[in-house]
Amino acid sequence: MGTRLSEQRVADPRTDRQVGWLIALGSMVGAFAQAAPLSFVQAGLFEPWWQVASWMCIGLFVVIAVGGRVLPMRVLRVLWVLIPTCVFSLQLLSFLAYTGPEEGVVPWVWMIEPGSVTLLVLLFRPLVAVALTVFSGVTVALSAWIFTGAVPEVIAAATPIHVSNIGFVVIFIGIRGRMTQLRRLEEDARLAAERQARQEAETERNAELQRLVHDEVLSVLAAAALFRGAAPRELQDEAAHALLVLRDSVDSDGDADPGAVIAAAEAAEEIRLRAARFSSVELRIDDRGGSLPADVVQEVSAAASEAIRNARRHSGAERVVVDALFSHDRISVVVRDDGAGFDLATVPAERLGVRDSIIRRIEEVGGSVRIVSAPGAGTEVSLTWTR
Structure with missing residues (x-):
């Protein structure tokens, strides 16, 4: 987690919000179908502080799943950082908190790892997200080696499976990229439609001005050219009306209902x-x-x-x-x-x-x-x- 967040690839916030929400929904399935039942089985094998902290990670997923479409983006970004950090830390400390038999067990917090590493897609460039996923996959084995001096057979067997969570990360990198591309295409289409609407409005405005000049100005000038001396009253009235229409046209903002x-x-x-x-x-x-x-x-x-x-x-x-x-x-x-x-x-x-x-x-x-x-x-x- 030491890579700076300033190196992340920023996508459209609406895309990241939706992708993060989908990740949280998928993580809830794994959390309550696998992790939660296993947590009760392993209740006496880990220290209470580790158990509470692991459940807090599940609670953070619940927060995103419930409020991911309405929470402010700054809150979501904090949660996206907090969940992987918390899960990585608990995996690294799992054998510090372990109190069970020497043959070891697979820590139940490892069951929510797929969702936590997938959130890295929203925080880092693809290569960094993949590298951190590989690191996450070996954290439990590393914990066993650091705190017990050996890696139990059950942990060694499970480690390659968790490293393969790279597949989830790659899938969501593709989903996020495709959604970002679609958002940009939608925005380009919207801007093009706005430009076309402005051009059509300008064309219509020019046509209306052209008609106004013909109807009110050129017609008066053409009639005036036929007279010598004082113009008749009717022509004077038309000239006054033409000036009034021109003034109204200039003053109009074009926003009539x-x-x-x-x-x-x-x-x-x-x-x-x-x-x-x-x-x-x-x-x-x-x-x-x-x-x-x-x-x-x-x-x-x-x-x-x-x-x-x-x-x-x-x-x-x-x-x-x-x-x-x-x-x-x-x-x-x-x-x-x-x-x-x-x-x-x-x-x-x-x-x-x-x-x-x-x-x-x-x-x-x-x-x-x-x-x-x-x-x-x-x-x-x-x-x-x-x-």
Whole structure:
């Protein structure tokens, strides 16, 4: 036991806790199936102090078996050191405490040696643990030679068997190494999943900012470029709203509750406020009550706003009609105009207004979009979400 613990190979604490607990459970089988019965048979052959100390070692195994999954690691490490030290010492002192016949007996504490040497796996490097196991196997023979001057035949015969406890040590070295490897793989997988989640969140955030810039900033700038002199009141209102949205986006920490809900009446008001930003829009709302996911309402409202903006600015429509329905399990918003219409298949991929700000936005919250349009026939954009 003279090798410093600083030379031990440190594994994951959770792995060592579990391995130590398994060793203690296995040791309990040997302790109560072999050692305990033999201790009563040999009750008059060893000094009382040696008997009490040997039972204390069994008690320490019981402590680990019962509390090994909840005790603090510092307590467990003390027990892992204390048990092998105690067992080694009692084996070395066994023939000092022996009071029986000269032919000798196998000290019953030797029966709990497999568990004690296996704990060395948690304390030392493999080679050191194996060397200490060999030493433990010869301690009883060494005790007999030191204190009686001879090694009884029964001890000489049992010594190779106890040296073979190396097999238990090697098995648990493999178990500990495999469990440590699995723990590391689990940790690597967890970190990879966290990185992927962060990347996906960042991608979604960038996409949302891209849509925001298109919907609120570029659209205002494009409209402003068409005017000379003072901008109309409607354009000024949209510019003020764009600044407000940008400020809110910068101030937002991105931690909004994805499970938040709002009343259907609030959802209707959201559509009403967005439509009010545009002149000459006929709005018809069917509010059937209930509550709806706040994030879905936000995305549907934003997509509807983009559809209205496209109708007012690009189609040359004289009339834009918005029909909105809100109930506890459904949202439906239909934007119709009598403008020039267009062919959706001819919209370039880099144009975000329809593909990203409307279609992708609704599909990401589990909804669907239907666009009916043809040159000279106006446009109808239907946004639908069903719980």
